[in-house]
Amino acid sequence: MIDVIIVGSGASAVNAAWPLVKAGLRVVMLDAGIQDRRDYAAEIPSLPFSEIRRTDENQHDYFLGRDFEGIPFGPVRVGAQLTPPRQYLTHEADNLLPVVAKQFEALRSFARGGFASGWGASAPPFTDDDMRGWPITRDDLQPSYANVAERIGICGENDPELREFLGDDLPLLPPAKMDSNAAHLMSSYRARKHALNHRGFHAGAARLACVTKRHRGRGPLAYHDMEFWADKDEAIYRPVYTLRELVKHSNFEYVPHVVVESFADSDTHATLSAKRLQTGTRESFTATKVILSTGTICTADIVLRSLGNARLPIVSNPYVYYPCFVWSMLGRKVRDRRHSLTQLAIYHRPHDPAEPLLQAQVYGYRSLLTYKLLKESPLPHRESIKLLQLMQNYFVIVGLHHQDLPTKSKIITRDGDRISVSYQLSTSEKAMQARNEAELMRNFSSLGCRAIKRIDPGAGASIHYGGTLPMTHDNRPFTTAPNGRLRGTRNIHIADGSVFPHLPSKGLTFTLMANADRIGSAMADEFKKT
Amino acid sequence: MRGNASSLAVECRQFSRYLIGRDPSAEIMERYARACMKFSDDALRGNQRAYRFARRHPWSLPFLDAGCGVADGTNVLRRRLLIASAILETTTDHADVFLPRTRPLPAAIAITLFHGAKAALKIIVGVPLLLLVKTL
Ligand SMILES: Cc1cc2nc3c(=O)[nH]c(=O)nc-3n(C[C@H](O)[C@H](O)[C@H](O)COP(=O)(O)OP(=O)(O)OC[C@H]3O[C@@H](n4cnc5c(N)ncnc54)[C@H](O)[C@@H]3O)c2cc1C
Numbered sequence: 289m290i291d292v293i294i295v296g297s298g299a300s301a302v303n304a305a306w307p308l309v310k311a312g313l314r315v316v317m318l319d320a321g322i323q324d325r326r327d328y329a330a331e332i333p334s335l336p337f338s339e340i341r342r343t344d345e346n347q348h349d350y351f352l353g354r355d356f357e358g359i360p361f362g363p364v365r366v367g368a369q370l371t372p373p374r375q376y377l378t379h380e381a382d383n384l385l386p387v388v389a390k391q392f393e394a395l396r397s398f399a400r401g402g403f404a405s406g407w408g409a410s411a412p413p414f415t416d417d418d419m420r421g422w423p424i425t426r427d428d429l430q431p432s433y434a435n436v437a438e439r440i441g442i443c444g445e446n447d448p449e450l451r452e453f454l455g456d457d458l459p460l461l462p463p464a465k466m467d468s469n470a471a472h473l474m475s476s477y478r479a480r481k482h483a484l485n486h487r488g489f490h491a492g493a494a495r496l497a498c499v500t501k502r503h504r505g506r507g508p509l510a511y512h513d514m515e516f517w518a519d520k521d522e523a524i525y526r527p528v529y530t531l532r533e534l535v536k537h538s539n540f541e542y543v544p545h546v547v548v549e550s551f552a553d554s555d556t557h558a559t560l561s562a563k564r565l566q567t568g569t570r571e572s573f574t575a576t577k578v579i580l581s582t583g584t585i586c587t588a589d590i591v592l593r594s595l596g597n598a599r600l601p602i603v604s605n606p607y608v609y610y611p612c613f614v615w616s617m618l619g620r621k622v623r624d625r626r627h628s629l630t631q632l633a634i635y636h637r638p639h640d641p642a643e644p645l646l647q648a649q650v651y652g653y654r655s656l657l658t659y660k661l662l663k664e665s666p667l668p669h670r671e672s673i674k675l676l677q678l679m680q681n682y683f684v685i686v687g688l689h690h691q692d693l694p695t696k697s698k699i700i701t702r703d704g705d706r707i708s709v710s711y712q713l714s715t716s717e718k719a720m721q722a723r724n725e726a727e728l729m730r731n732f733s734s735l736g737c738r739a740i741k742r743i744d745p746g747a748g749a750s751i752h753y754g755g756t757l758p759m760t761h762d763n764r765p766f767t768t769a770p771n772g773r774l775r776g777t778r779n780i781h782i783a784d785g786s787v788f789p790h791l792p793s794k795g796l797t798f799t800l801m802a803n804a805d806r807i808g809s810a811m812a813d814e815f816k817k818t
Numbered sequence: 819m820r821g822n823a824s825s826l827a828v829e830c831r832q833f834s835r836y837l838i839g840r841d842p843s844a845e846i847m848e849r850y851a852r853a854c855m856k857f858s859d860d861a862l863r864g865n866q867r868a869y870r871f872a873r874r875h876p877w878s879l880p881f882l883d884a885g886c887g888v889a890d891g892t893n894v895l896r897r898r899l900l901i902a903s904a905i906l907e908t909t910t911d912h913a914d915v916f917l918p919r920t921r922p923l924p925a926a927i928a929i930t931l932f933h934g935a936k937a938a939l940k941i942i943v944g945v946p947l948l949l950l951v952k953t954l
Contacts, residue, residue, distance in 0.1 A: 341913040348849065348908040356853045359904050361861045361897055619923030658916045659904040666891065668884040668944070669837055669899045671937040673915065678929055680918040 290316050290575035291815060293560060295548045295590075297321060298402025299797050300784040301581035302530035303436055304804035309540045311812035317534070318562060318573060320398035321544030322380055326354065328373035334520035337513040337655045338624050350517060351657060360660065368745065369656070371516050374406035384547055385589055385707060392604075392711040393748035394700075396585050400544065401527040403583070403751060404797060409497040409515075409524045410630045410649055411442050411798035412454055417645065418792035423761045423770045424806075426455065432805035433458055436798065440525040441503040444495035449485075453635040453645065454495065461500045463493040464509060467652050468622035469614045469684050470631030476616070476735040488637035489731040494630035494649065497525035497798065504533075511625040513655045524629070546571070550594040551578060551780055558779040577779050577811060579772070581804060584753035584785040585700070585707060591757060591766070591786075592702045595776060598766055599701045601694035602709060603755035603791050606721060609743040610686040610729060611653070611664075613679060616736030622681045628655045631684075636728040644691040646724045647793045648732070651685045664741075686732060686739070690721045691793045694755050711747050752796050754785035772807035783807045826851035829873060833902040836879050838915045846905055853901050862894055869895040871951045878947060884937065885944030 291313040294305050301317065308315050328350040333340055340347055352358045353372030360368070370377060381396040397403045413433050416426045436442075437458045445463050446456040466474060477484060477491045484490075499507030500523070509523035519526060534540045545565040552559045558578040562571055580587045588600055632650040653661070658676050661683075665672040692698075697712040713721075729739055757774065760767045765776055772781040783804040785796060830850035834842040842850070854862060868886060872879040872895055886893040907916040921929065 338917060341917055342910055345910055347910070348905065351908040352853075352904055356856055356901075356904075359853070359857075359901060361857075361892070361900070619921065619926050621920050622918075654918060657904075657907060659900060659907050662903050663900055666887045667937045668880055668887055668940050669896075669903060670880060670883075671933045671940070673837060673903070674933045675930060677916065677919050678921060678926055681920060 289557065290314050290573070292316075292577045292579060292811065293318060293558075293573055293575040294579045294581060295319070295560070296402065296581040296583065296784070297400050297527060297531055297542070298397065298581060298583060298784070299404040299407075299527050300583075300800045300804040301402075301579075302527045302534065303439070303801040304579050304581055304783040304808040305534055305540070306439065306530065307435075307805060307809040307812050309534055309537050311815065312539060313812060313815055314539050316541045316543060316573070316575065317531075318543050318546045318548055318560065319400065320380075320384065320547050320565065321400040322376060322398050323400050324373065324376040326376070329518050332373070332514070332518040332520070334510075335512065336625060340514070360663065369408065369516055370406055371656075373517050377403060377406050385586060386705065387585070387707045387709060388703060389709040389748070390711070391747055392709045393746055394585050394707070394709045394753075395748070395751050397583060398547070401531070404525070404527050407797060408629050408649075408795070410494060410633070410795040411497040412495045412633065412647070412794045413458065413802070414792060414794065414799045415453065415455060418794060422789055423759050429799070429802050429806060430457065432802040432809065433798070435805050436801045439504075439530065440497050440801070441499035441506065442495055442798070443498050443500045445493045447492045450490060450492045450635065453490065453647075460495075461503060464496055464498055464500050464627055465511065466493070466631045467626040468620070469617055469652065469682060470650055472614065472617050472620075473632060473650065473684075473735045473737065480734065484731055484734070487727075487731055488639065489728070490635045491632055494633040495798075496629055498627070498629070499523050509627060511627055513626050513628050513652075515628040516655055548582070548590060550590060551777075552594070553777040553779050555778060558777070577781060579781045579783050579807065579811070581782075581784045584756055587782060587784055587786045588700050588756045589702065589707050591774065591782075595766070597702045599699050600756040600766055601758070602698050602700040602711065602753065603692040603694055603788075604711070604748050605689035605692050605750040605752045605791050605793065606713065606747060607690075607745065607750035608688050608725065609745070610688070610739040611741060611743070612684050612686055612732070612737045612739045614682045614684055614737040617682045618679075626652060628652060634686075634728065634732065636724070636731065638724045638727060643720060643724060645793055646688060646690065646728055648686050648688045648728060651687065653683045653685055654680060684737065686729070688725060688728065689750055689752065689793050689795070690724075692755075692791045694758075694790060700756055709748075713747070752785070752791055754788035754791050754796060757782055757786040758789035759787045760789065771810050781807060781811065823848070823851045826854050829898070830902060832873070832876055832879065833899060834906060836883075837899065837903055838906060838912055840912065842906065843911060846909060846911075849905050850902055853905060854898065857897075857901070861897055864892075864894050865952070866894055867954065868893055868948055868951050869898060871954070878951075880940050881944035881947050882951065883944070884940035885946075885948030887944075888941055889945050889948055
């Protein structure tokens with residue numbers, strides 16, 4: 289019999305699989321595994337953005353998409369960074385798992401590698417403060433953070449100033465070079481550090497899942513500013529790289545094009561009912577243990593189909609962007625070679641100590657192209673083009689993730705054949721967010737830049753989901769034990785965002801991977817014992 | 819409504835001259851026509867008056883674009899101009915017009931003031947013109 293079936297091939301799944309495969313267990317990975325049929329990636333040259341723009345006659349194909357799917361007309365919505373080469377990440381989701389959601393973007397990925405095939409790679413670890421109320425601590429996660437950091441490559445600094453926000457105990461690759469705006473903001477920050485720190489505002493190099501020097505056959509980061517479009521240097525971590533290493537093991541098998549619908553659990557094993565995507569035929573798979581890592585929303589669907597319907601909590605970091613103009617850089621030369629992801633991380637302790645930490649990331653904009661900014665400009669197009677040509681070098685985007693706690697107004701359930709999500713922030717949550725955001729942005733502006741507008745892409749737009757089957761010590765239905773076991777089952781474990789009781793104001797994915805590694809490692813130990 | 823390819827090519831030339839002061843290549847015109855046909859059933863539906871007026875009276879295009887920018891940002895005319903801009907931007911021929919450029923501070927300020935003033939004038943004329951065209 290198979291020892292462990294892991295469902296999914298995303299960031300969570302491959303990192304849950306790793307310790308099990310290394311322990312010599314027979315592991316099968318079942319995955320919907322949709323790939324980019326259009327294969328845009330093959331067309332994109334391995335050149336810096338500005339050179340591609342000047343020399344590649346075919347650039348319209350992947351920048352706009354062959355069906356012009358890269359030209360947006362409406363307001364800025366969820367997944368604005370999902371460029372045509374990344375749009376396959378959500379293909380077939382509406383057919384495979386329809387969702388009705390009131391005022392909430394519930395994105396699902398059935399792609400090989402899941403959402404992390406297009407993520408922004410911002411990878412801050414959680415601290416005990418971030419995990420307040422959880423049944424596990426940073427110490428419990430620490431060995432897995434270290435394992436994953438080594439496996440995927442994390443760059444950054446163990447900066448003593450940011451210790452309270454990040455810890456200082458992970459193996460890190462050298463930090464990525466900041467672009468000119470971020471370097472300027474950072475030096476402005478250093479000049480006012482004392483006053484800003486006093487107001488709870490701290491800044492530093494971003495922690496990125498990115499290899500700045502050659503690491504496990506990947507990288508180094510080429511600074512081509514093409515990270516939203518392609519992975520030519522393989523510097524930004526994608527789960528398929530771990531999958532590529534896993535399939536080299538004879539005790540591991542990857543089975544794509546299979547959609548798992550439900551499970552049945554017994555004393556000794558678990559059985560999954562699944563459908564082959566290509567033929568529609570139904571099949572069952574049995575193993576001693578199963579780990580579901582299909583992403584919070586898909587996992588909720590499988591669990592509710594299997595154990596019966598219920599109203600589960602759901603959380604998702606409320607996300608807002610501020611396009612900002614770094615006026616104090618105007619007229620200065622900027623470096624052409626850069627990367628497109630987070631340049632600078634900001635941590636803000638609100639004035640009221642009872643309120644949670646707020647974290648923001650500063651990005652450059654250039655490689656997402658000018659025409660998307662034209663859509664946001666109220667000026668005539670001709671003048672907008674002239675002004676943007678002059679000012680674009682000095683634009684940065686500040687993205688803020690607010691903490692999210694479960695409440696009675698944030699619910700996911702099954703409704704007929706669909707998943708239904710209803711999500712509403714309370715007035716007091718909104719007021720707290722507005723207050724903390726205003727404090728952070730006021731401090732940020734004092735570095736010499738001005739916010740142009742506030743863009744709220746809507747609830748769910750962070751694509752950070754969790755909280756549906758929270759880890760807890762209480763033995764309640766639709767919760768998980770700290771080892772990931774789903775309560776009411778013996779052999780079904782969950783390793784993805786579902787088990788996070790709430791989401792602090794940080795990217796969750798590094799912790800998803802570490803927690804999956806922790807759950808996989810504990811399961812491997814259990815197998816050894818028995 | 820599907821514009822036929824040749825009238826869309828003419829439209830592309832008009833828009834390109836307005837947007838970047840250059841004529842588009844045949845390939846760009848063909849691409850523009852293809853994109854408009856692709857979007858004709860959804861994104862390019864809606865009130866066509868400003869767009870039709872600007873096509874018939876090319877002098878009015880900058881003003882109507884400016885008027886729509888402040889008073890009706892999702893107008894079909896703005897959407898067609900967005901398509902044209904996206905297509906022009908993603909070509910090697912016109913990359914130089916869109917790629918960011920650094921200027922010394924005094925030049926940057928002068929350029930900003932000049933184009934800012936031009937935009938303001940166009941808006942002053944464009945908003946009432948748009949209202950008028952919409953009532954025609
Ligand atoms: C544009 C973008 C930028 C982001 N940036 C960041 C960032 O900077 N930092 C950060 O922390 N997070 C970021 N995220 C979020 C991050 O990508 C996700 O948190 C993470 O990828 C979730 O991983 P997962 O493995 O838990 O689930 P998913 O990525 O959703 O993977 C689910 C997997 O399960 C499979 N699957 C689903 N249902 C089934 C089924 N029924 N049967 C079989 N297989 C199934 C899918 O094929 C897929 O392989 C970003 C996301 C996006 C889209």
